[in-house]
Amino acid sequence: MLIDMDYFFVACEELRRPEIKDKPTIVGFDPKQGEGRGVVMTCNYLARKFGIRSGMPISTAYRIKPDAVYLPIDYDYYEKMSREAMGVAKRYADRFEQVSIDEAYIELSRKSIDYDSAVEYAKKIKESINKETGLPCTIGVSSNKLLAKMACEAGKPDGIKLVKEEEAKEFLKGKDLDDLYGIGRKTKEKLEAMGYKTVGDLAKANTMELMEKFGSYGVEMQKSANGIDESKVEENYEVKSIGREKTFERDTTERTVALAAIRELSNEVIKEVQKAELSFKVVTVKMRYADFTEHLKSRSIRRSDQYDDLASTATDLYSKYASRVKRIRKIGVRVSDLGKEKGQKKINSFV
Ligand code: DCP
Ligand code: CA
Ligand code: CA
Numbered sequence: 001m002l003i004d005m006d007y008f009f010v011a012c013e014e015l016r017r018p019e020i021k022d023k024p025t026i027v028g029f030d031p032k033q034g035e036g037r038g039v040v041m042t043c044n045y046l047a048r049k050f051g052i053r054s055g056m057p058i059s060t061a062y063r064i065k066p067d068a069v070y071l072p073i074d075y076d077y078y079e080k081m082s083r084e085a086m087g088v089a090k091r092y093a094d095r096f097e098q099v100s101i102d103e104a105y106i107e108l109s110r111k112s113i114d115y116d117s118a119v120e121y122a123k124k125i126k127e128s129i130n131k132e133t134g135l136p137c138t139i140g141v142s143s144n145k146l147l148a149k150m151a152c153e154a155g156k157p158d159g160i161k162l163v164k165e166e167e168a169k170e171f172l173k174g175k176d177l178d179d180l181y182g183i184g185r186k187t188k189e190k191l192e193a194m195g196y197k198t199v200g201d202l203a204k205a206n207t208m209e210l211m212e213k214f215g216s217y218g219v220e221m222q223k224s225a226n227g228i229d230e231s232k233v234e235e236n237y238e239v240k241s242i243g244r245e246k247t248f249e250r251d252t253t254e255r256t257v258a259l260a261a262i263r264e265l266s267n268e269v270i271k272e273v274q275k276a277e278l279s280f281k282v283v284t285v286k287m288r289y290a291d292f293t294e295h296l297k298s299r300s301i302r303r304s305d306q307y308d309d310l311a312s313t314a315t316d317l318y319s320k321y322a323s324r325v326k327r328i329r330k331i332g333v334r335v336s337d338l339g340k341e342k343g344q345k346k347i348n349s350f351v
Pocket of ligand 3: 103
């Protein structure tokens, strides 16, 4: 599935300014009575009826519709709303890849087995987002990312659009070349000069000729025109590190107390690492003393997701670097340089 929020920046504004809901509204640079520079970031569908579009000079929009509502850009707010909406969508995904502020791919690998249940699932996601954030969105459902994206475009606004794999060619064939994801204006012009007018023409084009003109990109384009896309939903790693800290009830110089804390913290950190199916390469121990000075010590190790690797490295860092005289108030264990690849299994290191 590809989920894309409808007229996103303006939809966010509508939430906090209900009075603009039935007015043509534009978020962008200040039009300054038609003298303003800069562009329209986006506008609602009412404004689109007049021909106003994202990326258009704000002065052009003003010429078309001077009495529209013009609002300045508030990225912080849109980012906050994006986090909320994406947070909801993510809950439903087996794999989740956010590709822009208002757009994400959702892979359902186990949760749904046929198109009908996928569509039911899409309805649930759409309803949850709307209920929890108040924002409208459109979801495209298909067998790969390219088709899901194209389906979403076709389903806009406020829709759910299914394109089955077997319907792909029919669905794509009448579309303009630059509606195909990955084809811009320049490529479209070149293709037109070669006599190809639609996505259907490109699908049936002479592959050798495409290769001569565009190299491997030509082959990729033709695959796309046939609805073929093998790219994977790539999970985003927003988490840069995972850590836990413990403050002692009483400041301590006791080595055994500190080491017990390190084992406990390592255990908690590993649980989270494994739950997220991640691995780490860097271990950091933080020691804060009663006089509020702080020591941070890090070490790189072989990539791992195992408790023993974390606890022994953390213990070692503590033993080497902790002050023998100052009382410790707080201790922390953190892993970073996270990745998806599994750590080498112990057994392999002997092979
Ligand atoms: N945006 C931008 N610059 C552009 C296009 C868009 O900053 N040239 C911003 C404003 C949009 C947001 O990104 O609200 C998402 O872009 P989309 O292309 O998804 O467009 P919308 O969400 O506005 O409308 P739609 O309902 O067509 O998805
Ligand atoms: Ca959008
Ligand atoms: Ca988008």
